[in-house]
Amino acid sequence: MTHNPSEVRTIRKVLVANRGEIAVRVIRTCRELGIATVAVYSDPDRTAPHVRLADEAYRIGPAASAESYLSVDRILAVAAESGADAVHPGYGFLSENAAFAEACSRAGIVFVGPPSEAIRSMGDKTAARALMEEAGVPMAPGTLDAVEGEQEAADAAAGIGFPVLIKAAAGGGGKGMRIVESPDEFVSAFNAARREAQAAFGDGRVFIEKYITEPRHIEFQIFADMHGGAVHLFERECSIQRRHQKVVEEAPSSVLDEELRARMGESAVAAARSCGYVGAGTVEFL
Structure with a gap:
């Protein structure tokens, strides 16, 4: 996907900067479209399905994600070596990394995803909270910025009121997230969330927000083009979760009436428009 409306590029080969089922799905779709594919893998993934399915495959490092799937330099080096026109990041890993999208652009490679400015605004949850506050979108009480020290974080949590939710500022998928019911549990949970976020996303920043007990989790699918057009494709009910991961998604939600559905869709x-988003995305509501 290119983000200059006046520029149209033909994509003939895509490097899939991910692994597992998402890499397999992207590779299969590219094959249906007649687009060649390049897989990357860490040492334990040498014989993984995505590696065997792709037209080409390259080793990018050892087991640790920070030295393989999160290594911008290694992935771009493979893109150059393989002659890939584009990089598809899948989800997780570098998919919400604005610096990676910018690095692809500098290297003359299409980043299949939103512009780096939108990733920075919305992929970073603290930046997104600040943007949504400015836009008047209701949010759970919490910190607008990441909290660094244990005492600063503990004071913020006490001000918000327990229970609180510690969340990674970068990435998603339930990584770097902890529910804390009382002050006695806070420091250990705070440090554990930071370590997990650093390992998963290469970014250990976390923020704190009020934990809402037994909420409804509703997601709206949005699509936006490069000309300012944006639409939503209605909602998914995602309230059934385990370990912060959705287990069942149902559409439409049985708890929304038409008025609330319209308001949430407009929001x-x-x-999406407030940050110049392009492509497919999800706006989550509690």
Whole structure:
């Protein structure tokens, strides 16, 4: 996907900067479209399905994600060596990394995803909270910025009121997230969340927000183009979760009436337009 409306590029070979089922799905779709594919793998993934399915495959490092799937330099080196026109990041890993999207652009490679400015605004949850506050979108009480020290974080949590949720500022998928019921549990949970976020996303920043007990988790799917157009494709009910991961998604939600559905859809589209989003995205509501 290119983000200059006046520039149209033909993509003939895609490097899939991920592993597992998402890499397999991207590779299969590219094959259906007649686009060649390049897989990357760490040492334990040498014989993984995505490696065997792709047209080409390259080793990018050892087991640790920080030295393989999170290594911008190694992935771009493979893109150059293989002659890939584009990089598809899948989800997780570098998919919400604005610096990676910018590095692809500098290297003359299409980043299949939103512009780096939108990733920075919305992929970083602290930046997104600040942007949504400015846009008047309701949010759970919490810190707008990442909290660094144990005492600063503990004071913020006490001000918000327990229970609180510690969340990674970067990435998603439930990584770097801890529910804390009382002050006695806070410091150990805070440090554990930071370590997990650093390992998963290469970014250990976390923020704190009020934990809402037994909420409804509703997601609106949005699509936006390079000309300012944006639409939503209605909602998914995602309230059934285990370890912060969705187990069942149902559409439409049985708890929304038409008025609330319309308001939430308008807010989702406004959120996309506020940051110049391009492509497919999800706006989550509690």
